[in-house]
Amino acid sequence: MSHLSDIKLKIWRQAGPDEGGRFESYLVPSISDEASFLEMLDVLNEQLINEGREAVVFDHDCREGICGTCSLMIDGQAHGPQRGTATCQLHMRKFQSGAEIVIEPWRASAFPIIKDLMVDRSAFDRIVESGGFITAETGGAPDANLIPIPKPVADASMDAAACIGCGACVAACPNGAANLFTAAKVAHLSLLPQGQPERYKRVEAMVETMDEYFGSCTNHGECEAACPKEISIDVIALMHQDYRKSKFANRKTLSRS
Amino acid sequence: MSTTTLAGSEKLQSKAPAVAVPEMWETFKSDMKLVNPNNKRKFKIIVVGTGLAGASAAATLAELGYQVDAFTFHDSPRRAHSIAAQGGINGAKNYKGDGDSVHRLFYDTIKGGDFRARESNVHRLAEVSVDIIDQMVAQGVPFAREYGGLLDNRSFGGAQVSRTFYARGQTGQQLLIGAYQQMARQIGLGNVRLWNRSELVDTVTIDGRCAGIVTRDLVTGEVMSHAAHAVVLCTGGYGNVFFLSTNAMNCNVTAAWRAHRNGAFFANPCYTQIHPTCIPQADDTQSKLTLMSESLRNDGRVWVPKEIGDERSPADIPEGDRDYYLERLYPSFGNLAPRDISSRTAKRAVDKGQGVGPLKNGVYLDFSAAIARLGYDTVWERYSNLFEMYERITGENPTKVPMRIYPASHYTMGGLWVDYELMTTVPGLYAAGEANFSDHGANRLGASALMQGLSDGYFVLPYTIGNYLAPLLNKPTPGVDHPEFKAAETAARQRYQGYLDIKGTRSPDHFHRELGKIIWDYCGMERTEQGLEKALSELPALYDEFQKDLRVTGNGESTNQTLEKAGRVDDFFQLGMLMCRDALERKESCGGHFRSEYQDDEGEALRDDENFAHVAAWEWTGDPMQSTRNVEPLDFTTVHLATRSYK
Numbered sequence: 001m002s003h004l005s006d007i008k009l010k011i012w013r014q015a016g017p018d019e020g021g022r023f024e025s026y027l028v029p030s031i032s033d034e035a036s037f038l039e040m041l042d043v044l045n046e047q048l049i050n051e052g053r054e055a056v057v058f059d060h061d062c063r064e065g066i067c068g069t070c071s072l073m074i075d076g077q078a079h080g081p082q083r084g085t086a087t088c089q090l091h092m093r094k095f096q097s098g099a100e101i102v103i104e105p106w107r108a109s110a111f112p113i114i115k116d117l118m119v120d121r122s123a124f125d126r127i128v129e130s131g132g133f134i135t136a137e138t139g140g141a142p143d144a145n146l147i148p149i150p151k152p153v154a155d156a157s158m159d160a161a162a163c164i165g166c167g168a169c170v171a172a173c174p175n176g177a178a179n180l181f182t183a184a185k186v187a188h189l190s191l192l193p194q195g196q197p198e199r200y201k202r203v204e205a206m207v208e209t210m211d212e213y214f215g216s217c218t219n220h221g222e223c224e225a226a227c228p229k230e231i232s233i234d235v236i237a238l239m240h241q242d243y244r245k246s247k248f249a250n251r252k253t254l255s256r257s
Numbered sequence: 258m259s260t261t262t263l264a265g266s267e268k269l270q271s272k273a274p275a276v277a278v279p280e281m282w283e284t285f286k287s288d289m290k291l292v293n294p295n296n297k298r299k300f301k302i303i304v305v306g307t308g309l310a311g312a313s314a315a316a317t318l319a320e321l322g323y324q325v326d327a328f329t330f331h332d333s334p335r336r337a338h339s340i341a342a343q344g345g346i347n348g349a350k351n352y353k354g355d356g357d358s359v360h361r362l363f364y365d366t367i368k369g370g371d372f373r374a375r376e377s378n379v380h381r382l383a384e385v386s387v388d389i390i391d392q393m394v395a396q397g398v399p400f401a402r403e404y405g406g407l408l409d410n411r412s413f414g415g416a417q418v419s420r421t422f423y424a425r426g427q428t429g430q431q432l433l434i435g436a437y438q439q440m441a442r443q444i445g446l447g448n449v450r451l452w453n454r455s456e457l458v459d460t461v462t463i464d465g466r467c468a469g470i471v472t473r474d475l476v477t478g479e480v481m482s483h484a485a486h487a488v489v490l491c492t493g494g495y496g497n498v499f500f501l502s503t504n505a506m507n508c509n510v511t512a513a514w515r516a517h518r519n520g521a522f523f524a525n526p527c528y529t530q531i532h533p534t535c536i537p538q539a540d541d542t543q544s545k546l547t548l549m550s551e552s553l554r555n556d557g558r559v560w561v562p563k564e565i566g567d568e569r570s571p572a573d574i575p576e577g578d579r580d581y582y583l584e585r586l587y588p589s590f591g592n593l594a595p596r597d598i599s600s601r602t603a604k605r606a607v608d609k610g611q612g613v614g615p616l617k618n619g620v621y622l623d624f625s626a627a628i629a630r631l632g633y634d635t636v637w638e639r640y641s642n643l644f645e646m647y648e649r650i651t652g653e654n655p656t657k658v659p660m661r662i663y664p665a666s667h668y669t670m671g672g673l674w675v676d677y678e679l680m681t682t683v684p685g686l687y688a689a690g691e692a693n694f695s696d697h698g699a700n701r702l703g704a705s706a707l708m709q710g711l712s713d714g715y716f717v718l719p720y721t722i723g724n725y726l727a728p729l730l731n732k733p734t735p736g737v738d739h740p741e742f743k744a745a746e747t748a749a750r751q752r753y754q755g756y757l758d759i760k761g762t763r764s765p766d767h768f769h770r771e772l773g774k775i776i777w778d779y780c781g782m783e784r785t786e787q788g789l790e791k792a793l794s795e796l797p798a799l800y801d802e803f804q805k806d807l808r809v810t811g812n813g814e815s816t817n818q819t820l821e822k823a824g825r826v827d828d829f830f831q832l833g834m835l836m837c838r839d840a841l842e843r844k845e846s847c848g849g850h851f852r853s854e855y856q857d858d859e860g861e862a863l864r865d866d867e868n869f870a871h872v873a874a875w876e877w878t879g880d881p882m883q884s885t886r887n888v889e890p891l892d893f894t895t896v897h898l899a900t901r902s903y904k
Contacts (some may be wrong), residue, residue, distance in 0.1 A: 015814055019505050024445040034539035036650075042544055042766070045819075049764040055819050061334060062505040064546050065646065066430055082649070082888045087601050089649045114476055115816040122453065129445035133398040133438035138715050141388070141395035141556040145352060148406025158399040160425060161431060165335055 005030050006091055008100040009044065011056055017112050017120075023102075033093040035063060037080065038063060038070065043076060057116040065089040068164030071171070072117060073104040078168035078226040086228035106171035110178065110213040121167045123213040124181060127225055131205035132185040134194050147193050160187035162229040169223035177213035180223035182210045183239035184231050190242060200246035207243050266887035268522070268876055269445040273377035273677040278895040279360075282381045285677070286720060292726035298579070300726050303470055304483040304514055305457050309429075309436055309707060310690025311713030313490030316439035319448035321719055326483060327440065327449050330456040330475060330507065330821075333537060335437045338493060338505040339690075339710060342429025343550035343643065344413065345421035346707040348390040348601035351381055356419040359383045366705060367896045369595055370670070370698020371413040371848035371864065374526070376874070377677055377897055378695045378727055379389035385716040386708050390422055396435040400424050413703035414551055416593040421704040426550055426642045428778050432707055436714070451686030456821065457512040458749040460488065460519045461742055463735045467686035470744045473753065475821060478813045480749045482737035486729055487685045488705065489642055490516060491714065494669035494691040496529065498829045498836065499781070500773025503535055503548040504668035508795040509825035510832050513673050513692050521681035522874035522887060524674035524694035526832065527840035530701055530849045531782050533599035534648055534668030547650055549622070549643055551703040554592045556627035556636060556661065559583050559599070561620045569631030571621055571659050582606060590903040597849045597862075598699045598903060600664035604782050605860070607663065619661035628656060664782060668706060670697040670849065671839070674874040674889075678721035679713060682874075684723060694872070699848025736894040753813055760805030765822040768803045772826065772833055775799070785853045789841040793834065797882060800830045834881040842886060845869045868896050 007028040014021030028047070031040050038060050045055035059088070065086040071086045074080035080090045103117065111119040115116040149157075161184070168179035186203050189195035195202070217236060224233045275282040292300065300323050304315040307329040315327040331337065349362040363383035367374055394400065394408075400422050401409040410419040424431035443449040452472065458480065461470040469484035492512035496502040517523045534549045567574065582602055582724040587594045594602075603620045612618050629637050631815045633656065637644070644655050651661070651898035673681050673688035675695050681686050698703065735741070745788040779792035780784075803826070846855040847869070855863040871890040 006648060022438070032540040032542060036543045036544070039542050039544050043542055046764055049810050050762075052446055052808075052810060057816050057818055061331065061507050062338060062341045064341050064505075064547055065649075066427065067338070067505060069331065084645075087648055089646065090844075091649065091652075093652060104409075117817060121332055125335075125441065125444075125453075126452075128438060131445075133442045133892040134395070134441065136319045136392070136395035136397075136438075136439070137312075138392060138719065139388075141391040144350070144390045144394040144400075145407050149402055151402045151404050154399050154402045155740060156373060157397075161399050161424075161434065162427065164430075165333065184754050186683075191500050192397050194395055194397050237611045243331065 001033060001035050004033055004095060004097045006098050007031060007040065007095065010100065010106045011117070012184050013056070013115050013116050016115055021113070031092055033091070035092045036063065037074070037090040037092065038088050038089060057118045059118050062253055063088040066164060066168040068148070071106050071119065071168070073106065073171060075102050078145060078172040079176055079228050083229045084228060086164070099248045106167050108170045108176035110176060111167060111170065124165050124167065124178070126213065127178065127206050127209045128185065129184055130209035131198070131202040132189070134189055136194070149193060157188050157191040160184045160191070160231060160235050163231055164229060166228060168226040168228060170214065172222040172226035173215065173218055174222065175218055177217045178210050178214040179217040179236045179239070180227060180231060180233060182206050184233040186239045186242065187235040190238070200242060203239060203242040204246040207239065265890045268682055269674065269872070269887055271375060271377060271677050271889065278376050278380045281377050282384055288541070289720060289724040292727050292730070294322055296730055298324060299730065300324065301326065301329065301485040302722065303483055303488045304490065304540070305470065306337065306441065306491035306493060306692070307437070308330070308337035308339035308491060308690060309433055309710030311337070311712040312436035313431065313711050314442050314489055314491060314689060314718050315449050316436065317715055317719045318722070319443035323512045325449045326452065326485065328452045328455050328472060329459060330431055330454060332453055334440060334451065334453070335434060337433060339433045339707065340430045341505065341722065343426045343548065344552040344705055345411065345423035345428045345704040346420055346432060347413070347420050347704045348386045348387065348708070349420060350387055350390055350462050352408060353419045355418045356842070359387070361418065362386060362420065364415050364896055366696065368901055369702035371862065371901055372698065372866070372870065372893065372898050373847050373891065374696055374698030374893060376893060380895070381717065382696050382709060382712050384875055385712045388694050388716055389708060389711045393432060393435050393711070396439060398424060398431045398435045408823070411552060411555055412593060413552065414593045414599070414703040416484065423552065426552070426640060429707060432711065434802050436711070444816035456750070457492070458893065459514065459745045459826070460516045462519050462683055463741045464637065464667060466684045467736045469737065469742065471742070471749050473749060473821045476816055478817070480746050482742040482746055484735060484737045484742070486726055486734055487687065488533060489687040489718060490673065490688060491674060491690045492692045492693050494672065495832055496666045496669050496859070498773065498833050499666040499777050500769050501538065501543065501546050501777070503546050506545060509828065511825050511828045513688070514685070514828040515875055516681065516686060517672060518877050520683045520877070521686060522674040522876055523835060524872050524874040525671035525839065526836040527843055527850050528670035528699045528848065529650055529666060530596060530668040530670060531664040532599040533596055533603055533664050534622060534662045535665035535667070537614055537616065537661055537663040539604065542550060548665070548667060549647060549660065549662060550595070552642060553622060553640060556623040556631070556639065557592065558626055559592050559620055561606045561611040561613060571613070571623070580611070586814070587903045594903050595700060595702065597851070600782055601851060602661070603664055604707060614661045619663045621659035622662045623659035624656060625659070651798070666765055668701055670699060670701055672693065674872065678724060679718055680721070680725065687718060687722065689718055699850055719810050721735070753820060753824065756807060756809045756820060757813055759805065759809070760809045761808045763806050764808055765819060765826045768799070768807065769822070769826045769829065772830060776833050776836065780840050783851050785852050786838050786841065789837050792837045793841070793882070796830065796834050803827070803830060831881040835875055835884055838882070838884070839875065843869060843873065864900070870898065
């Protein structure tokens with residue numbers, strides 16, 4: 001175990017949604033290279049409280065890369081420099097002593113800033129509420145092994161279902177689009193046999209709710225690069241394909257295909 | 258301190274139907290009162306917490322037609338900590354044809370819990386486990402499958418059958434997303450009203466019934482009352498009392514503790530589970546510990562160097578100099594010995610000086626034999642996400658260097674006392690999932706937490722709550738303008754302003770660390786009378802300092818995580834005292850509660866069934882050091898009390 005020294009931080013501080021924000025500079029004199037990035041912020045916050053100042057607000061919870069609560073643009077990259085890694089799993093061994101690190105909140109019009117580095121991502125929930133589910137009310141489900149699902153299909157569905165809903169795709173997108181998030185959910189459900197009955201209704205509702213809040217996709221591919229779960233933009237093609245079908249074909253016929 | 262009697266408290270009636278255990282649930286369902294579908298909308302139910310238990314309860318209750326208000330302190334219901342469960346969910350499907358059955362899952366759970374759980378509840382859990390798997394598959398949970406397309410299973414600790422369903426190493430995530438989506442559907446339909454970033458700060462009891470809750474908006478600081486016919490707490494466990502645990506940073510006991518202070522008995526707080534396979538602590542700034550799924554023990558072999566202080570790298574230690582201690586001590590279960598046993602043996606190895614790693618605070622979990630037997634690709638496919646997570650945290654690749662693991666606080670079996678209907682001692686107040694105490698006794702088996710959360714939320718509460726509500730039809734209930742609500746709001750505002758006004762010198766985290774150290778040292782993996790008494794003398798003193806020297810910066814009118822933390826640490830202090838008292842009073846070893854004074858010649862837990870085959874449920878009296886201990890005797894009519902052996 002060794003220590004990094006003199007980490008210089010430039011952090012976005014903003015008192016509330018309607019307040020102006022600014023960068024403030026802080027110094028973390030020493031931190032273990034075994035510490036995670038968020039533990040480095042914990043150390044900073046302890047320092048600030050000791051000085052009688054208000055701690056930096058940031059969202060975080062599981063610190064295992066699965067809950068999707070953490071965010072942060074670190075030096076302009078969503079979730080920082082390590083590919084396929086959420087901020088909470090980023091460790092200080094990826095940085096050098098004396099590093100200057102710029103930390104900002106997700107920047108997207110659909111994610112208004114609540115305070116400092118914390119943003120409101122509820123627009124994601126609205127998309128899921130509009131159709132991101134398979135209607136299967138409790139009770140009455142058939143035996144789990146009734147419908148065999150080929151392993152490659154189940155695996156492809158799982159690849160898409162791995163999305164943690166963190167919003168990095170939106171933050172990384174120059175258009176602030178949520179296509180990767182929405183398409184991951186569409187693909188997760190539409191690849192499965194259980195997802196077929198609502199396949200076209202689902203994609204239509206979700207895409208249109210998405211469009212109410214988020215920008216449009218122009219195939220930059222930044223979302224895939226930023227995704228901590230490395231979800232492929234192939235899912236976006238799937239979503240577009242289904243959305244087009246949902247608009248042009250007869251639903252009664254489609255649902256049987 | 259009170260002495261133990263087996264008489265049993267009148268307040269602790271399980272109300273399980275008076276028939277044989279396997280017939281209880283069917284009997285209950287036949288006899289329970291029903292609410293007509295058109296009348297359900299006249300009832301409002303509050304569900305606090307949106308993990309597996311909360312989301313599944315909210316979704317199902319709304320499907321039935323009740324008005325549901327769901328509360329989460331997260332930004333989205335999908336963040337709840339159920340999401341972090343890795344390994345799997347048990348279901349007595351017997352798809353492998355290896356001899357599994359409802360009875361066997363029931364038996365394994367009772368035995369795994371060291372005969373300290375209520376038979377009636379556990380049998381029901383095993384029964385509905387089968388429905389859970391069907392339900393989750395119908396919702397689109399992409400469980401692992403075999404090439405023929407049927408569901409795959411694996412084995413978990415404490416079981417000799419393969420009954421665990423899994424979705425890579427992200428089973429909790431996939432199940433939670435499934436339950437979340439069902440709830441989201443109901444939100445979209447307008448049947449569930451979601452309150453996010455909203456924390457329960459009090460429960461309100463009026464005329465002997467739970468009348469609602471008081472919440473604090475974590476964005477604006479606004480304190481608000483919510484009235485309902487029934488309240489369900491699905492607010493998780495209290496493992497963060499140890500400061501370092503595998504729980505998420507925001508997991509806390511506040512909801513359960515506030516309910517306890519308002520009359521709900523708190524059962525078996527000393528039953529905490531220390532998970533054997535976590536990544537050892539690396540430095541002093543560490544904020545939490547990370548679990549490595551128990552499923553790894555299917556293919557990983559646990560060992561330490563035989564020689565104390567062996568400095569060689571693991572590759573240089575020949576087979577003959579390694580002690581595969583679980584395989585040696587527990588040949589029939591081997592590396593899949595239950596969690597409490599695996600944890601204690603790891604602690605003993607490290608305490609003896611056989612620990613490995615830079616801080617000598619771990620044991621090896623070695624995959625080289627599995628890779629040689631099955632091939633790298635198979636092992637990688639099974640555990641890739643865990644291996645990657647391990648490497649991100651430690652910088653080491655576990656397919657090349659054995660993983661280092663050490664036990665950490667992970668789950669709490671104790672919780673709010675509930676009856677067979679999951680109702681606490683306060684009428685109308687329910688507790689489900691990890692927040693209640695009911696199914697895991699003194700030790701939980703792997704892959705059973707997800708099962709219990711979904712069982713309670715999908716298949717138990719939606720039945721039992723109607724039994725309570727039916728007689729309340731068209732009867733007036735108190736609204737939020739009732740003086741009791743107003744009084745609770747005022748108390749909550751004063752409480753949070755109070756933390757800001759102390760203006761001391763130490764942060765909530767500082768106190769939390771100190772508290773956690775005391776609890777871990779004296780009420781952790783091994784407990785002694787002397788240690789617990791020491792903890793009970795140190796805790797009130799530290800709590801006193803907390804109340805006088807806390808420093809919370811910022812204000813109460815906008816997001817203030819320091820202030821949120823202060824409230825949670827306050828409640829952890831009081832819970833910590835109760836935990837130590839419970840551990841002191843339980844003069845036996847059972848499951849996760851290991852009292853050094855009570856062990857046999859081979860170091861195994863020595864239960865005292867004559868005096869302690871009961872649930873201890875504590876009643877609040879205004880001071881956690883003075884709470885009253887009540888007893889619910891446990892009858893074993895279906896499973897015979899036996900010494901737990903995994904040899």
